[in-house]
Amino acid sequence: MTHPGDLLSALLDGELTPEEIGAVSEHLDMCAACRAELEATAAARTALRSLPVLDPPPGLLPGTAPVPRRRMLRPVWGWVAAGAAALALSMGLVLGTAAGPAPMNLDGFSEQHTARILVQPGVQAVRAVVEAP
Amino acid sequence: MTDEAVPSWEEVAHRYGRTIYNFAYRLTGHRDDALDLSQEVLLRVRKGLRSYQPGSFEGWLWRITRNAFIDETRRRKRRPTVPLPDDDRSPLGVAPGADEALAAMRLDDDIQAALLALPIEFREAVVLCDVVGLTYDEIAAAAGVPVGTVRSRIHRGRSMMRARLS
Structure with a gap:
């Protein structure tokens, strides 16, 4: 038999007849190049089959709703509280206590600042349109 | 799925949606492209089921899936776009x-x-x-x-x- 070539993948995939398997096996016994090719093909096949199965994004399949966008703005009272805290700080009304400084609310901090970053470009864009000659 | 049964669109989407999405992702390499392609396939399945004649259902399904990919590839060749890098690695959940x-x-x-x-x-x-x-x-x-x-x-x-x- 000549070099089996394409039959090597078919051998790995169980797509050969018993006669073909016999002929290919016989050839492999005496051909180091085809044994190396079989090994390389098997490695590529294994690599492909090892790829993870991915979950489709929500919303593709029936009964799965798209994930709602996260709300970036805090409720009004949150802003009021944050403003009052800032005012108190600027007036020097907040003093250190024996227990040490209160822990910072990092979640609230990042939300406020993210919200400002999101709002600011919009404000500038509107200003640019209004103030344009 | 037996050859005789004609499934509903919801059954097809539930049963094959994930595989179709993975097929689309591996062929396109991008999450958004894979989503678009999967939606197109499911749309074609919904339309095609009206006239589907019981036979090899999976053969029919994968012919539709494959044709949708080829059509999309041809369309993109006519109107080439530069895809954004796909950095969503969430499926692996790497810490x-x-x-x-x-x-x-x-x-x-x-x-x-x-x-x-x-x-x-x-x-x-x-x-x-x-x-x-x-x-x-x-x-x-x-x-x-x-x-x-x-x-x-x-x-x-x-x-x-x-x-x-x-």
């Missing part, structure tokens, strides 16, 4: 410092890049075989080519992958 997971992620990226470098016919055959798990006969039916062509495409595709990965 910072997880060296093994990170190595696996890089390996997956390399395999995906090698896959995308294959000519379309080879990529399609390899993905239908190694990702979807179809037999050579099923791939031949889906792609409308002889089994010998499928065998050749799969072997040449894997050889090219190996050369690129080594």
